[in-house]
Ligand code: ADE
């Protein structure tokens with residue numbers, strides 16, 4: 001819906017990619033209750049309002065505890081399809097043309113749900129989302145870093161028969177105490193399979209965790225990375241090498257990484273020339289989808305259209321889509337930007 005602010009309208013409607021969104025984190029309380037009912041699961045909350053009231057997080061771990069508990073309602077291929085389709089419908093409203101979606105298979109296989117069930121459900125939702133909204137989607141398997149590297153290898157063995165349907169690998173879950181170094185061999189294997197790798201780093205963890213993700217895991221993008229600002233040498237390197245950061249502003253506020261949006265390191269990262277992209281992380285839990293993140297950031301920083309153009313362009317360039325596809329999207333973005341009368 002148009003606002004009375006042309007810069008915000010441009011930021012919201014221009015073509016962009018979302019590169020950091022956990023599909024399990026898009027499970028809205030209403031859908032969680034519907035799936036619990038469909039699957040005959042007793043849910044420890046009386047209604048969706050009571051569940052939403054529990055979204056009061058002190059840090060990453062307090063969020064993850066609830067996030068894994070809620071994922072228990074996801075049981076069948078149809079559940080994963082419905083989840084994906086609900087997200088893509090929201091994504092369309094925010095101008096998203098392409099999305100690279102994280103999922104956590106270990107959360108599901110630990111409950112006896114096969115990797116194939118999860119994959120087929122997500123693919124069905126993505127195919128329907130593409131037909132209905134024109135959005136292209138890619139799937140990134142994330143390893144849970146609170147588990148061991150051996151457990152990661154066991155997961156990878158289950159993924160390998162479907163490897164052509166997976167576009168990359170990531171690393172998520174509890175960051176503190178689980179540095180990237182723990183997964184060096186696993187990520188070498190993922191790269192040997194010909195897949196790009198990414199990792200959460202510098203969300204709660206220090207800059208050293210970002211160095212490890214770059215040097216040991218050899219990631220193509222850093223997820224979050226907002227604590228890079230504490231290390232001037234790292235800032236220079238990220239700028240020089242144009243390593244994309246998938247920043248998630250509302251997530252950082254909800255998980256108390258920053259007290260308020262005005263104190264976020266986003267302006268510093270941008271001013272230093274880093275390749276920043278904006279994303280929603282776990283939109284059902286953190287107060288909104290990409291558009292809500294854009295509104296919150298604009299309310300705090302009042303950026304000009306050029307900055308929003310740069311952020312959208314970064315997201316398209318940092319995606320794993322083909323060069324031709326990127327050029328096509330960027331031409332559309334340029335056209336919209338050049339027709340702006342601000
Ligand atoms: N899994 C889902 N959301 C996450 C986040 N923000 N950080 C780490 N792991 C996650």
Ligand code: ZN
Pocket residue numbers: 020022172200223281
């Ligand atoms: Zn994340």
